Amino acid sequence: MSRFWSRLTHELKPYVPGEQPRIAELVKLNTNESPFGPSPRALEAISAEAADSLRLYPDPQASALRAALATYHRVRPEQVFVGNGSDEVLAHSFNALLKHDAPLLFPDITYSFYPVYCRLFGIAHEAVPLDRTMRIQVSDYRRSAGAIIIPNPNAPTGVALSRAEIAKLLEDHPDAPVVIDEAYVDFGAQTAIPLVATHKNLLVVQTMSKSRALAGLRVGYAIGDADLIEALTRVKDSFNSYPLGRPAQAGAIASIEDESYFQQSRARVIEAREGLTRGLSGLGFDVLPSSANFVFARHAAHEGAALAAALRQRAVIVRHFAVPRIADYLRITVGTDAQTERLLSALSEILGSNT
Ligand SMILES: *Cc1c(COP(=O)(O)O)cnc(C)c1O
Numbered sequence: 343m344s345r346f347w348s349r350l351t352h353e354l355k356p357y358v359p360g361e362q363p364r365i366a367e368l369v370k371l372n373t374n375e376s377p378f379g380p381s382p383r384a385l386e387a388i389s390a391e392a393a394d395s396l397r398l399y400p401d402p403q404a405s406a407l408r409a410a411l412a413t414y415h416r417v418r419p420e421q422v423f424v425g426n427g428s429d430e431v432l433a434h435s436f437n438a439l440l441k442h443d444a445p446l447l448f449p450d451i452t453y454s455f456y457p458v459y460c461r462l463f464g465i466a467h468e469a470v471p472l473d474r475t476m477r478i479q480v481s482d483y484r485r486s487a488g489a490i491i492i493p494n495p496n497a498p499t500g501v502a503l504s505r506a507e508i509a510k511l512l513e514d515h516p517d518a519p520v521v522i523d524e525a526y527v528d529f530g531a532q533t534a535i536p537l538v539a540t541h542k543n544l545l546v547v548q549t550m551s552k553s554r555a556l557a558g559l560r561v562g563y564a565i566g567d568a569d570l571i572e573a574l575t576r577v578k579d580s581f582n583s584y585p586l587g588r589p590a591q592a593g594a595i596a597s598i599e600d601e602s603y604f605q606q607s608r609a610r611v612i613e614a615r616e617g618l619t620r621g622l623s624g625l626g627f628d629v630l631p632s633s634a635n636f637v638f639a640r641h642a643a644h645e646g647a648a649l650a651a652a653l654r655q656r657a658v659i660v661r662h663f664a665v666p667r668i669a670d671y672l673r674i675t676v677g678t679d680a681q682t683e684r685l686l687s688a689l690s691e692i693l694g695s696n697t
Pocket residue numbers: 426427428429430453493497523525548549550551557560561562
């Protein structure tokens with residue numbers, strides 16, 4: 343608190359990212375990073391950019407990267423926007439597309455960055471409750487809406503909507519911008535990108551942080567009608583013309599070109615998720631059906647906060663949200679087989695000793 347701060351700064355409630363502790367031997371299952379490394383081809387491309395050319399500004403339009411994404415997703419380059427992580431792409435979307443007189447709708451249990459952006463940009467919003475099974479019901483969104491944003495799969499539940507349900511949501515709201523945040527879509531959900539061709543109000547946001555194991559590179563993107571992309575570009579060019587450096591643009595292109603590595607590593611995460619789910623169920627956890635690289639689980643006899651604390655004592659870090667409706671859940675990132683074993687044996691010790 344300082345008298346030098348603007349009024350806006352006094353009123354902000356910043357997002358709190360999952361911690362990045364530096365403890366040896368830690369089993370870190372709290373921020374949904376990939377347990378497997380990035381494509382070796384991406385690493386090579388990034389190294390190749392550590393050169394004299396770093397004197398020069400990068401391509402402000404990231405034309406080569408947008409062209410590669412357009413080919414990959416079968417759209418035109420004018421339908422692709424890239425940014426410094428999808429958080430930045432989302433921030434520009436809130437500013438450019440989601441601020442209207444009628445409230446922005448999003449689920450009550452969802453990515454906690456959304457209300458943070460609303461406060462930063464002064465956006466009226468309304469939370470739409472998940473149903474009792476922690477699912478999004480698109481029919482609950484049939485109300486006055488300036489715009490809608492939904493993660494699919496939802497975070498932190500991991501539960502996905504089908505493309506048909508997203509289509510229904512779009513048909514209910516032909517005049518409102520609808521953003522689908524697909525940070526986890528590659529782990530088993532259906533992307534809404536094919537609906538972009540028929541719905542001018544749809545913006546699909548994806549990231550290279552999760553399924554492409556490039557969280558440290560900061561590359562996210564959006565796909566939508568060229569008119570929506572132009573809105574994002576206007577905001578971006580009023581904020582930072584060069585959000586992606588040369589290494590990021592080159593690494594992202596190489597990652598997209600390495601399809602077999604991508605397919606392999608996401609299949610390994612999906613397989614490991616099934617093992618994690620079976621293990622947790624065996625210990626008496628109720629695990630929501632996940633289409634993401636994490637699971638959301640609770641134990642009937644143990645509080646979430648106590649379990650998270652007991653795990654931490656055993657050097658296993660998971661995410662716990664001290665928030666109504668989900669205080670008893672743990673969000674656990676899918677790790678390597680060895681990490682899953684460490685987690686499950688720590689839990690079985692904790693449950694056995696009635697901590
Ligand atoms: C991780 C995440 C993002 C942001 O990822 P970036 O690393 O900024 O690309 C966006 N939305 C959701 C729901 C996420 O979980």
